[in-house]
């Protein structure tokens with residue numbers, strides 16, 4: 001069983017349409033695909049239909065934008081009801097913040113001498129309710145200002161670079177509680193990727209478990225080297241957390257993140273499904289089920 005539980009389609013900042021992502025997953029030898037677009041469940045219906053047609057498993061998820069101070073933290077919400085009002089309201093607020101910051105980023109780029117408009121960015125984000133920096137990066141590529149997404153982040157868009165603008169995001173403890181109340185399973189994405197290593201200490205992770213009900217850690221991710229993975233696995237084991245692994249595939253939008261490059265062990269996937277069943281039973285929301293052929 002090859003299980004990849006964290007991928008993006010063009011409903012957020014991946015480049016594959018959902019049916020192509022699912023077909024690509026099957027062609028890559030995956031048995032189960034998790035679709036986790038940023039702050040939206042938009043691709044779920046199409047994803048499940050495509051998975052049924054392709055004969056592979058499908059786990060609906062959302063990668064929820066969180067923040068600790070000024071540091072971005074991502075929370076994978078598996079099998080949560082996206083229509084549960086408190087969660088739906090927060091996700092809508094995050095998406096509004098995504099769209100709302102685009103003019104400020106454009107103003108900064110213009111001040112830096114880069115000729116680019118809000119419309120140029122929106123043209124790169126057609127069909128997604130979740131506009132992100134990668135769409136700004138794509139517009140910069142089209143404008144000839146940079147060669148690729150990576151150069152756009154390195155020069156302009158990464159935290160600390162001149163066109164970076166903060167947007168609304170959820171406090172992780174609160175996001176974890178919302179996901180659980182919506183009948184889902186909260187797993188911290190790439191805990192030691194980029195800046196989040198500084199804030200997601202072993203103590204902080206333990207608090208997210210004890211005080212809020214965090215259920216898992218994404219240990220096997222391209223942002224983690226072998227030492228990170230060993231240390232995170234030890235933390236997860238000590239806290240009784242589910243351990244996941246995934247590609248964080250973004251289509252052509254990110255190199256070195258091919259589907260299945262990291263996978264989740266079948267016993268950990270079983271544990272996630274079992275906890276999801278219990279979470280759903282305890283919830284007043286209407287969470288979806290995983291599709292398993």
Ligand code: AMP
Nearest residue numbers: 013038131132133134149150153154158
């Ligand atoms: P946003 O949702 O606007 O905060 O942008 C986050 C997306 O940008 C995620 O998909 C990341 O993979 C990508 N990203 C964030 N930082 C970088 C970076 N330094 N280089 C390339 N991609 C990045």
Ligand code: ZN
Nearest residue numbers: 008013014038
């Ligand atoms: Zn992304």
Ligand code: FE
Nearest residue numbers: 063074189190
């Ligand atoms: Fe992420």
Ligand code: FE
Nearest residue numbers: 006008063248
């Ligand atoms: Fe991701």
